[in-house]
Amino acid sequence: MACSTRSGVLSKILDVIFGPLTAVTRLSTNLLVYDQRRNKVFQRSAMTPLLRSWYRVDFPLRECCRDGKPDHLQKAFEVMYVTSHKPLGAALFERHDDNCETNSFYFSPEAATLISLLLEFLGAIVCEPPRLTERLVLLVGDEDVQTNLRYRQTTFRGRSIK
Numbered sequence: 001m002a003c004s005t006r007s008g009v010l011s012k013i014l015d016v017i018f019g020p021l022t023a024v025t026r027l028s029t030n031l032l033v034y035d036q037r038r039n040k041v042f043q044r045s046a047m048t049p050l051l052r053s054w055y056r057v058d059f060p061l062r063e064c065c066r067d068g069k070p071d072h073l074q075k076a077f078e079v080m081y082v083t084s085h086k087p088l089g090a091a092l093f094e095r096h097d098d099n100c101e102t103n104s105f106y107f108s109p110e111a112a113t114l115i116s117l118l119l120e121f122l123g124a125i126v127c128e129p130p131r132l133t134e135r136l137v138l139l140v141g142d143e144d145v146q147t148n149l150r151y152r153q154t155t156f157r158g159r160s161i162k
Helices: 003-018 069-083 109-114 116-121 143-155
Strands: 021-027 030-035 040-043 054-060 091-096 102-107 125-127 136-141
Touching: 054 069, 054 109, 069 091, 069 102, 069 109, 069 136, 091 109, 091 143, 102 109, 109 116, 136 143
Parallel strands: none
Antiparallel strands: 021 030, 030 040, 054 102, 054 125, 091 102, 091 136
């Protein structure tokens, strides 16, 4: 699928989830985004140089309801994952904290490239890969990512991973 088509899909998803953030267009080699609420044009995601990292978005439990932001985030990722022909290494995980007060959504580096603008909009933070526990669930994506996390966790147990 062409980049402009993917950008158009992402723009429509942003409209549905967050309102009138529109007009994602490609001018020369720069991706520009127009935010109607701020009446401002800004250049491609500031996260672009960091897309080889894992990203996390946290939501308080009160926002984790049917048709809440987390539900829309999962749907947005699923749409981009499928329309991008299910790229290898792209995966979205969810984890509930020990007190069940926060849901954290983890995006593999490849997943982050699919919806980087949305992740930036939601204030995603760079993080370590998630630790496999009974609270971590693969929501959408490549199952091999979970296998690789398990390998990494058992192989490097007790050592710092850079």
